[in-house]
Amino acid sequence: MLKQNLQFKLSQKLSPQQIQLMKLIQLPTLAFEQRLLEEMNENPALESGKEEDDLYEKDEFDNNEDYDDYEGGESIETDDINIDEYLSNDDTPDYKLQTNNYSEEEERENPFASPVSFHQDLINQLNTFILDDIDRDIAEFLVGSIDDMGYIRRSVQDIVDDMAFTQGIYTDEANVERMLHVIHELEPSGVGARNLQECLLLQLKHKTPNQDIALAMDIIENQFEAFTKKHYDKLLQKYGISQEQLKKTIHEIEKLNPKPGGSFTGNNKVTENIVPDFAIRINDGELELSLNGRNAPSLHVSKDYQEMMQTYKESRDKSNSQKEAVQFIKQKLDSAKWFIDAIKQRQETLFVTMNAIMHFQQEYFLDGEETSLKPMILKDIADMVGLDISTVSRVANSKYVDTPYGTKLIKEFFSEAMKNDQGEDVSTLEIKKILQNVIEEEDKHKPLPDDQLADILKEKGYPIARRTIAKYREQLDIPVARMRKKI
Structure with a gap:
């Protein structure tokens, strides 16, 4: 039996603008700049730069119409569109006049080298050896099996099987072991080792022989477990040496590199540059906070798109194609205004949150002593600024602040x-x-x-x-x- 009834339900629904704002808040400066470029590429109505005759009023950011009307694919009655809302005047919006609390961040050209990769460097070294085609194929496969730390973490049998299945290279363990000795001749010494013990031994073999090196090799080869567990008394008794001699030998071992691949200067791994999102300075005993200027871009709505609206307004005969065009233009203009407004809210949220953290931990920021840090949880800051705990978490988790004592991750200031x-x-x-x-x-x-x-x-x-x-x-x-x- 079918029944019809009415049911009232209270539910919370985030608007697209709120979702967009939350996503922007959690972005650090570099990621924010990338997001800004993406938005400008997707929306031709959004432009950067300072144009005095192409500005929007702050009040025009407030729009009561539902975004879903424009993004959901539904038809919009063009007669209902107030064209004047989309035409700018010469007033400068107040968000573009806010020069206080923003640090001056100059654009710097960073020179980038084009380094040879770790594995390519090993291949280049391998080319100096005289090898036949089969041996070279095996050696190159072994180089390809070396991880970024310089180790081969697979058994010889697995390598033999893998070469047969993936490369069509049929060989045996003896040949692979023979080529492995060739790999062990490459620099940095220790590369191609299958474990830490072998890595240290290879490096010791490349050193000039002396009494300390010989003893170090013996300890690593025969007493590795006692050495790693620092059973020094056992080693002294085993070798019948003085404490001073053992100390010198251990010093030789400590100079070795347990990760030979990790120290390769040509390793072309992407190095992440930390760009501080905030800066705190001490001026006459008072703390001053500034937001990185790269978080406050100068944006405006495209003048061309506004002129299209003006043309449509002045047109007497409005064709269907013009009506479709004005719907598209309206959607892009709304999206541009909302994005500019979201950026403004992001700036305000970042600043007030970090300002509250700075004042909460004022004693630390004045003297730099970590023991001066007070217990601080997300709720403490959320209550101070009147924001949700999740918003404060988004600000703290991925943002850095430049202080007189170094660049710090903001979330490190929080503790129980x-x-x-x-x-x-x-x-x-x-x-x-x-x-x-x-x-x-x-x-x-x-x-x-x-x-x-x-x-x-x-x-x-x-x-x-x-x-x-x-x-x-x-x-x-x-x-x-x-x-x-x-x-």
């Missing part, structure tokens, strides 16, 4: 609170910094285990459990006491 022995809230960042300082000052001959570290921090006024010390130590990428031991 813990109680000290006075019952005061202190930042976990402060505790981690103190823990790091204690470890740096410890006697490396007798590193402090986690329980002793917990006791020391407790004496300093931070009652923290041993397991919490272990967690913070791991977050700081500090190994356990035994691995910090030095002879």
